[in-house]
Amino acid sequence: MAFVIHTLIVIWFHQVGHRHLRFPDRPWYRHKSEPSFADMLTTLRRLSWQDKIRTLHLKSSIAKKVLAQIVDFLSLAG
Known part of the structure; x- marks a missing residue:
């Protein structure tokens, strides 16, 4: 089941989510170019x-x- 959910999220990101990607501000990782899961x-x-x-x-x-600001905070919570 986890594999199916993972796959659906990756497909969604490839089709829609990549347009809305915002990398967090991390001074130690300023040149990140590929999104992680x-x-x-x-x-x-x-x-x-x-x-x-x-x-x-x-x-x-x-x-x-x-x-x-609350949405940004909640979206980081895992």
Whole structure:
């Protein structure tokens, strides 16, 4: 089952997720060019959270900024 989920995530990333990839800011690894599976999973989590939050229709720019930071944090949580 884990292999199937892994494969689905890799296929999703190849078709859609690669356009939304953001490597974390790591001073020791500035020239990273290929995503790891963890990067793929982080991208999937971030897009999923953004999609859920998009339905809230927030008007305040402060609330949007705070929620964007929370989404970034949650997407890194494994």
